[in-house]
Amino acid sequence: MRIAVLGAGYAGLTLARRLEKKLPESADLVVVNDRPDHLVQHELHRVVRRPALADEITVALDDALDRATVRVARVTDVDHEQGVAELDDGRLEYDVAAVCLGAETAFHGLPGIEEYATPLKRLPDAARIREEFLNLDAGGRVVVGGAGLSGVQVAGELTALAREESLDREVLLLERLDSVAPSFPANFQEAVREELESRNVVVETGRTVERATDTTVECEQGRIDYDQFLWTGGIRGPDALSGERPVVPDTLQLGGNTFVVGDAGRVTDADGAAVPASAAAAVREAHSVAATIVELAEHDEGSDVFGPRPERFRFDAPGWLVSIGDGAVAQVGPTVFRGRAAKALKTTVGAGYLSSVGAIENAADLVREELAGD
Structure with missing residues (x-):
């Protein structure tokens, strides 16, 4: 049996590492x-x-994986009915697959947004944002479109950078809805906004971006001039799924023995709740799908005519975390807190994840780097 894990983000790497430990020896595991x-x-x-x-938050797949075959290629299409993934260097036939390709930045077809704004999805984006920010004239204004967690975090990071470098900058965070972190509980939203404003981020909610030029962002409520423009205003599906995030049930099945795990799909869990696009959800979904795939592989080796029933996924978030410059906001259960305790928890979670994928040295270096900046 050939099992393909398509993508090695949070969902893909977690799934592949779990399958390495639990699959029968006869199963062929490929990570693309x-x-x-x-x-x-x-x-x-x-x-x-x-x-x-950058060095601490990248992990070589050959170091993280022991048994899987790693194929460096871009997935261009997935045919779950035929059991075929089309790659930019050929094709891959499979018996079972998990589409773990994550999501891309959505520009929503708004004129000028993709042309003039910088997203934050990959390391070159971070390098470009830094270089442009440092090179702005005194009094330069940076507009960040979208106040989900990514927008919140980069806005906080920029004001911290301005303070460290003694730069005169204005960072303006726009959100079309009435609150920052709009997908999260109200008390978490309130604490995030307070933390942002305490760190000199100008927050404007209820601002619907309609278009952009090379110098202005135009909203329903008026025009905003900028010197640098960042966009974190939503996500779309991967190109291999035609830019869509298909709705999948709590079994996470796209069809047959093809699963969608992580941000590539919109998941409804066993309680009928929509699962948020987040690292926490992706990792937990990977655990659930791993159990199903292992049963499929074991069934393939046996003689039982009845196939296994896919595990139903139920998302139970222990809490939420977001860093804002040198601060952070954390929610554990109903309790929301800020300050050193929240920052320590954020650092611990980041280091814990690196440790979970075998990057122990990276985890230690991340903790040292964070503590050095405290």
Whole structure:
């Protein structure tokens, strides 16, 4: 049986490592990723201020995986009915696959946004944001479109960078809805906004961006001039799924023995709740799908005519975390807190994830770097 893990983000790498430990020896495990390493996406904003962190938040797949065959290629299409993934260097036939390709930045067809704004999805984006920010004239205004967690974090990082470098900059965070971090609980939203404003981020909610030029962002509520423009205003599906994020049930099945794990799909869990696009959800979904795939592989080796029933996924978030410059906001259960305790928890979670994918040295270096900046 050939099992293909398509993508090595949070979902893909977690799934592949779990399958390496539990699959029968006869199963063939292939991991396809468009680059030879794994990026710890939730720490990417840190690289804007601390470029040296790039080495700590990338993990070579050959180091993280023992048994799997790693194929560096871009997935261009997935035919779940035929059991075929089309790659930019050929094709891959499979018996079972997990589409773990993550999501891309959505520009929503708004005129000028993709042309003039910089997203924050990959290391070159962080490097470009940093370079442009440092080179702005005194009094330069940076507009960040979208106040989800990514927008919140990069806005906080930029004001911290301005303070460290004694730069005169204005960072303006726009959100079309009435609150920052709009997908999260109200008390978490309130604490995030307070933390942002305490760190000199100008927050404007209820601002619907309609278009952009090379110098202005135009909203329903008026025009805003800018010197640098960043866009974190939503996500779309991967190109291999035609830019869509298909809705999948709690079994996470796209069809047959093809699963969608992580941000590439929109998941409804066993309680009927929509699962948020997040690293925490992706990792937990990977655990659930791993159990199903292992049962499929064991069934393939046996003689039982009845196939296994896919495990139903139920998302139970222990809490939420977001860093804002040198601060952070954390929610554990109903309790929301800020300050050193929240920052320590954020650092611990980041280091814990690196440790979970076998990057122990990276985890230690990340903790040292974070403590050095405290």
